[in-house]
Amino acid sequence: MRRLLFAAAVALTALGLGQSARAETRTPQSFRFQSLFGTYNKASLQVGFAVYQADCASCHGLSLVHYRDLAHLGLSPQDIAAIVSHIKVQKGVDPAGKPVLAPAMARDAFKSPFPDEAAAEKKFHGAIPPDLSLIERGHRDGADFVFSLLMGYRAAPPNVTMPPHHFYNIAYPGGLIAMAPPLKPGSVTLADGKKPDVQAMAHDVAEFLAWTADPTLDQRKAVGLRIIIFLLILGALGGFAIRAGRRT
Ligand code: HEC
Structure with a gap:
């Protein structure tokens, strides 16, 4: 019995330590799709895609998503054609070995911002912006994590020494992240001409990344x-x- 009590005490201490070692603080959000029969909100997904394009695509790829998949968000084939016509992707090389660029096609995967990981690592002093296609599967309650991360930037407390190229974020494990606050107020305009605030942008891009991670929900x-x-x-x-x- 005594041994059992001891084991329980050890387990509880370990749990307690685990809890305090995790610096992250989450801001709870409600997403309709998280409820039993709740589905994605197409309007949110469309705004989330626009936010991704405007504020995330320059650093993070979405290699598992194809432009034609945007039809699931309610975009028409004409909308998709208009989007890809502005995106230049590499289509082979010319006889001199130079990359040939051409407008993307609906069947292409989303364009990656960097040719390879080494190029990304160089730009971010050793950190790599991961592909976001499945990012919300890699974290418990992924949509809440992404929302909290985007809203989690704070001034560093006085007792924390900030390493160069890092930012203080209460939702990131360890509290230090090599990503500057990415959401730019005003970078997205809604159909009615209004501009969503940063919290609404964070919510919708978190929902969009839930869809990329689980498109058949x-x-x-x-x-x-x-x-x-x-x-x-x-x-x-x-x-x-x-x-x-x-x-x-
Ligand atoms: C200027 C480049 C840049 C932009 C723009 C950017 N990110 Fe990042 N992001 C990074 C880098 C670099 C990291 C890696 C941070 C680290 O390792 O400390 C990162 C990390 C992340 C992570 C954490 C991944 C993990 O599991 O640890 C998430 C989530 C994320 N970014 C989402 C976004 C979203 C959503 C947007 C758009 C709203 C965005 N990022 C825009 C550079 C960027």
Whole structure:
């Protein structure tokens, strides 16, 4: 018994230490898609994509997403054609070995901002902006993490010495991140001409990155709902059949 108590005490201490070692603080957010039957909000996804293009795409790729996938956000083939017509991607090399650039096609994957990791690492003094396609799968409650990170920049407390090229962020494990606050107020304009504030931009880009990490969530939930309705009807019919059987 004593040994058991000792083991429990060790486990509790370890848990406690784990808790205090984690410097991150999250700002809770509610996303409709996190509820049982909630789906993505297409308007949010579209704004989130615009925020990604304006404020993230210069450093982070989305290599698992293709331009044609934007149709799931409610963009028309014409909208997608207009977007890709402005994006130049490398299509092979010319006889002299120089890269040939041409407008992207809808079937192309999103363009990566750096030719390779070494180029990115050089620009960011050793840090690498990771590909964001699956970033929200890599963190517990990924959308909350990305939202909290974007809203988590603060002035460093006096007892923290800041290494060069780093910023203080209460949502990042360890508190120091090599990414400057990326959201620029006013970088995105909505269809009605208004500009979303930074908090709304953080929310929508976090939802957009939830979609890139889990694009089939809506379909799965729709199927789940249909199965539940089917089972309810089946159950009701079964009940009627049993009652009818008893009466005869
Ligand atoms: C100027 C370049 C730059 C821009 C623009 C930028 N980032 Fe970053 N980002 C970085 C770098 C560099 C890191 C790596 C930080 C580190 O290792 O300390 C990073 C890290 C991150 C991480 C943490 C990844 C992890 O799991 O540790 C997330 C999430 C992220 N960025 C999201 C975004 C989003 C969303 C945007 C747009 C709103 C954005 N970034 C814009 C450079 C950038």
